[in-house]
Amino acid sequence: MIEKLKKLIDKEVAKYPTDKKQSAVIAALAIMQHHRGWLSQDDISDVAVYLDMPEIAVLEVATFYNMFDLKPVGKYKLSICTNISCMLRDADQIVDHLKKTLKIDFNEISKDGKFCLKESECMGACEGAPLLTVNNQKMYEHLDVKKVDQLLKDLK
Amino acid sequence: MNEILDKNLNLEIKNKQLFNICLRTKHLKNSSSLETYKSIGGYEQIKKILKNKLDPQQLIDEIKISGLRGRGGAGFPTGIKWSFMPRDYDGIKYIVCNSDEGEPGTFKDRDIICHNPHQLIEGMLIGAYIMNAHVGYNYIHGEIWEEYVSFEKAIEEARKAGLLGKNIFGSGFNFELHAFHGYGAYICGEETALIESIEGKKGQPRYKPPFPATYGIYGKPTNVNNTETYASIPWIIENGGQAFMAHGVKNSGGTKIFSISGHVEKPGNYEIELGMPFEQLLNEAGGVWKGRKLKAVIPGGPSTPLVPADIIRGATLDYDGLAKIGSSVGAGSMIIMDDTTCMVTALKRLSYFFYEESCGQCTPCREGTGWVYRIISRIYQGQATHEDLDLLTDVSKKISGRTICALGDSAATPVLSFIKHFRDEFEVFIKNGKKLVN
Numbered sequence: 001m002i003e004k005l006k007k008l009i010d011k012e013v014a015k016y017p018t019d020k021k022q023s024a025v026i027a028a029l030a031i032m033q034h035h036r037g038w039l040s041q042d043d044i045s046d047v048a049v050y051l052d053m054p055e056i057a058v059l060e061v062a063t064f065y066n067m068f069d070l071k072p073v074g075k076y077k078l079s080i081c082t083n084i085s086c087m088l089r090d091a092d093q094i095v096d097h098l099k100k101t102l103k104i105d106f107n108e109i110s111k112d113g114k115f116c117l118k119e120s121e122c123m124g125a126c127e128g129a130p131l132l133t134v135n136n137q138k139m140y141e142h143l144d145v146k147k148v149d150q151l152l153k154d155l156k
Numbered sequence: 157m158n159e160i161l162d163k164n165l166n167l168e169i170k171n172k173q174l175f176n177i178c179l180r181t182k183h184l185k186n187s188s189s190l191e192t193y194k195s196i197g198g199y200e201q202i203k204k205i206l207k208n209k210l211d212p213q214q215l216i217d218e219i220k221i222s223g224l225r226g227r228g229g230a231g232f233p234t235g236i237k238w239s240f241m242p243r244d245y246d247g248i249k250y251i252v253c254n255s256d257e258g259e260p261g262t263f264k265d266r267d268i269i270c271h272n273p274h275q276l277i278e279g280m281l282i283g284a285y286i287m288n289a290h291v292g293y294n295y296i297h298g299e300i301w302e303e304y305v306s307f308e309k310a311i312e313e314a315r316k317a318g319l320l321g322k323n324i325f326g327s328g329f330n331f332e333l334h335a336f337h338g339y340g341a342y343i344c345g346e347e348t349a350l351i352e353s354i355e356g357k358k359g360q361p362r363y364k365p366p367f368p369a370t371y372g373i374y375g376k377p378t379n380v381n382n383t384e385t386y387a388s389i390p391w392i393i394e395n396g397g398q399a400f401m402a403h404g405v406k407n408s409g410g411t412k413i414f415s416i417s418g419h420v421e422k423p424g425n426y427e428i429e430l431g432m433p434f435e436q437l438l439n440e441a442g443g444v445w446k447g448r449k450l451k452a453v454i455p456g457g458p459s460t461p462l463v464p465a466d467i468i469r470g471a472t473l474d475y476d477g478l479a480k481i482g483s484s485v486g487a488g489s490m491i492i493m494d495d496t497t498c499m500v501t502a503l504k505r506l507s508y509f510f511y512e513e514s515c516g517q518c519t520p521c522r523e524g525t526g527w528v529y530r531i532i533s534r535i536y537q538g539q540a541t542h543e544d545l546d547l548l549t550d551v552s553k554k555i556s557g558r559t560i561c562a563l564g565d566s567a568a569t570p571v572l573s574f575i576k577h578f579r580d581e582f583e584v585f586i587k588n589g590k591k592l593v594n
Contacts, residue, residue: 015293015334017248020374022356026339057357064358064515066340067298079299083260084458085417085491087505121342121509122260123299126417126489127424137301 001046005031009050021051025061029068034135037077038069066121067136073116074109076155079133082119085126094130095119097145101152114155172432174440175403177411178264178387179427182271188306190313193274199319201393202281206327212243212286219389221397223409227264228254228345228382229459229487231475240369241287241379249289250378253280253386254350255296258342259457259566260509261489264413265383267425269296269303272387273310277320277333279386282393284331287379291332294383295350298338307335342513346561347380349515360515361561382487384413404430408474412488416441419448419494430474437473438492448494452577456486458506459566461573483573498591499578503570504532510567521564524555528571535582538589545582549575 012027028051032043039062048055062068069077078098082091098117102110109116125131128141140151180196181187193199205215220235241249253276255265268276280292296304311333314320322330336354338344344353348362351373372378388410392400401409408430414437417423421442428437434453444450450465455473461483463471471481478484493502511525531548534540552568559565575582584592 015336017374020355023354025356026353027337030337030339051356053356060358061356064341065298065338068339082505083509084454084502084505085261085423087502088418088491088493088497120299121340121512122258122262124257124263124266124297125300126261126263126415129417129423133299133301136299139300139302 001032001050005035006050013051022053022057025051025053025058026065029058029062030136033068034137037075037135038072072109073118075114077116077118077135079118079120079123079136081121081123081129081131083122085122086129086131089129091130091143094132094143094145094148097148101149115152172429172436174426175411175429176427177391177400177403178268178275178384178413179272179425180391181275182267187271188273188310190274190310190317190319193272193278197394198274198390199278201390202278202285202319203325205282205285205393206325206329209327212288215282215286215393218397219392222388222392222400223397223404223407224385224388224392224400225408225475226382227384227388227412227487228257229259229457229485231485234381234385237369237381238283238286238379240367241289242370242377243288245377248291248374248376249287250373250376251280251283251287251289251292252347252350252354252373252378252380253292253294253383254345254347254380255294255383256338256345256350257297257383257487258299258345258513259459259487259489260506261417261454261457261491262415262487263417264415264425264488266297266300266303267413268383268387269294269300269307273307274314275390276383276387277310277314279389280333281319281324281331282389283379283381283386285329289379290330291334293334293336293354293373295336295338295344295354298340301337304335304337311335341515342509343515343561343563346563349561350380351378358515360517361563363560405472405474405476407476408485412473412485414473414488414490416490416492418492419445419497420492421445428473431477432473434468434471434473437490441492444492444494446494448496450492451495451497452493452499454489454491454493454570455483457489458491458509458570459562460484460486461569462577463573464577496593498593499574499581500532500536500585500591503574504529504536506570507532507567510563514563514567518559518564520555520558521567524551524564525567527551528555528567532571535585538585540586542583542586545575545579545586 009028012024016023048058130143131141224234225231257265341359343349344359349359353359368378413427507529511529514525516522552571555564556568581592
């Protein structure tokens with residue numbers, strides 16, 4: 001594990017009692033995933049060693065929480081919410097447009113390796129429906145076809 | 157206790173309006189900054205409490221008078237919940253703020269974190285003092301990373317100003333607060349699942365009892381309250397429980413944020429005085445979009461029963477008002493549906509949500525939610541029979557009440573309420589294999 005990542009994880013570990021490093025496992029996995037784009041088996045093992053956890057306990061967490069990806073997701077993972085509040089404001093049209101434009105279905109990566117499309121559950125921001133996030137961090141709200149086209153252009 | 161509550165029975169009934177308590181900095185410049193919060197008297201309440209070493213029991217009584225109930229959905233009286241925390245326990249105790257809002261239609265905590273984080277921090281400080289806890293966590297929903305980062309900044313700002321950490325206001329009182337970033341699991345909004353998650357495990361709810369107040373994080377006494385609940389506390393301490401109560405109605409003290417989404421002109425958060433008529437709030441949100449007619453409303457998030465337009469029209473928005481029409485306040489996540497909404501399509505999506513988010517621990521929920529989703533999908537694809545509708549009801553009823561946590565009940569609620577009120581739509585779909593509405 002590289003130093004930069006260790007430092008970020010240490011900051012999370014410091015939030016908990018010294019004998020409870022495991023509490024930082026979600027944060028540690030998120031940090032690893034943000035670095036690589038997804039979580040490899042090595043990442044899981046590294047986190048397990050670093051936090052003194054059985055590897056299986058780390059894998060359990062990585063497979064339980066939806067925002068972790070155990071397979072590559074391209075350069076940009078677009079997670080679009082299709083739940084009720086977004087659905088009522090025509091998220092399905094945005095999904096269709098994205099699938100057509102990128103020539104992919106959910107959980108597939110575009111040919112150029114740039115985009116992966118994921119169907120997401122409620123993101124707790126329904127005021128801005130329909131919406132999507134890029135790589136789990138940046139949210140784009142009040143989407144329409146035009147805005148989506150611009151976003152795809154901006155993501156170089 | 158009963159004498160305290162009896163005082164609330166003679167509340168003057170007045171017209172209800174929008175009134176910002178939790179969102180009172182939202183429209184100010186640099187809403188999230190410490191400076192802005194201080195400009196409206198921020199951190200004066202915890203200062204007063206610590207300087208005068210106010211009696212925790214008196215503060216709890218004030219909160220009981222306010223009528224404040226848990227704003228995350230369960231509506232449990234906050235003052236009573238806080239009194240469950242053992243006073244004489246001399247080990248470590250924790251308080252946790254639950255900002256893991258992921259129930260479809262819920263987005264109020266995000267606004268508080270984004271625009272008024274310091275009021276939340278002050279609310280937690282007051283809670284920590286009352287419950288004598290010295291460490292707290294705010295568990296923030298995974299998908300709102302930017303809000304998590306901004307809350308971390310607010311913590312840092314408070315820490316630098318001596319408002320968090322050791323010897324706050326020279327009183328000898330210590331409190332450390334940390335932000336926890338979730339990673340996409342609706343179930344972690346359930347308080348014991350949230351505790352498991354903070355321990356670094358899968359978010360699977362625990363059996364209760366023991367309740368978190370006796371066995372919480374790492375087995376220590378722990379209090380978990382919703383963001384809006386904590387953020388209401390400083391105002392209550394400043395203005396008194398009676399003043400908060402007076403903004404609401406009997407059994408529903410104070411203000412409550414309703415997050416309105418779906419088919420309205422102006423989706424967003426509206427902090428209302430409890431007891432406001434539904435129609436008034438709908439007007440505030442600009443009415444049903446595109447000049448269409450109202451078909452149905454989910455008043456408090458999908459775990460609260462759906463109500464058709466003609467029933468909700470006369471209702472008031474408070475705990476008793478919504479109970480009277482067979483629904484509930486929930487987290488105030490109001491989803492508006494216009495007359496073009498296909499109820500089968502809507503229920504199919506909600507059922508998928510509960511199937512996807514079931515933690516898999518209890519068989520009735522793990523198997524039942526999948527079964528329900530498959531039946532509704534069959535109806536949607538025109539491959540169902542009339543027996544399927546009864547099967548749907550039967551399976552849902554058999555999930556309800558047979559699981560460790562409330563997710564099972566929540567999964568059954570939309571199915572039962574959608575079919576109760578819009579059975580004809582399901583029957584037409586089964587008969588003709590297509591939507592009744594387009």
